Amino acid sequence: MNSEFIREVYYYKDHYSKFFNKLNNSAQEKCNWTLQLITTTRFVPAKYFRYIVNSDGLYEIRVENGSDIYRIFCFFDKGNIIILLNGYPKKEQKTKPSEILLANKLKDEY
Numbered sequence: 001m002n003s004e005f006i007r008e009v010y011y012y013k014d015h016y017s018k019f020f021n022k023l024n025n026s027a028q029e030k031c032n033w034t035l036q037l038i039t040t041t042r043f044v045p046a047k048y049f050r051y052i053v054n055s056d057g058l059y060e061i062r063v064e065n066g067s068d069i070y071r072i073f074c075f076f077d078k079g080n081i082i083i084l085l086n087g088y089p090k091k092e093q094k095t096k097p098s099e100i101l102l103a104n105k106l107k108d109e110y
Contacts, residue, residue, distance in 0.1 A: 007039045007080040012110050016072065019087035030065040058103055071095060073103035083110060
């Protein structure tokens with residue numbers, strides 16, 4: 001992984017921090033690794049970072065830790081600045097509509 005930053009990451013309020021602090025150490029390390037990948041890799045594989053279809057500029061960061069999967073919503077601001085919003089453990093195949101609604105609300109607040 002390249003160590004030069006291509007993108008910057010910021011947290012909107014404490015939503016991401018609250019999510020992150022509830023995770024075990026292994027999941028926290030995997031979230032940090034994934035964020036480093038996103039900030040230092042020009043072309044991030046869709047497995048880790050993808051646009052949410054039919055959204056207003058929302059993206060989803062996907063973190064796998066063992067059999068657990070986590071989703072973190074974010075969006076771009078001013079080019080290469082990524083604003084992290086809410087995160088949640090993914091238990092179903094489909095992304096929860098309530099989590100997308102919350103992410104849109106937070107993006108609008110921002």
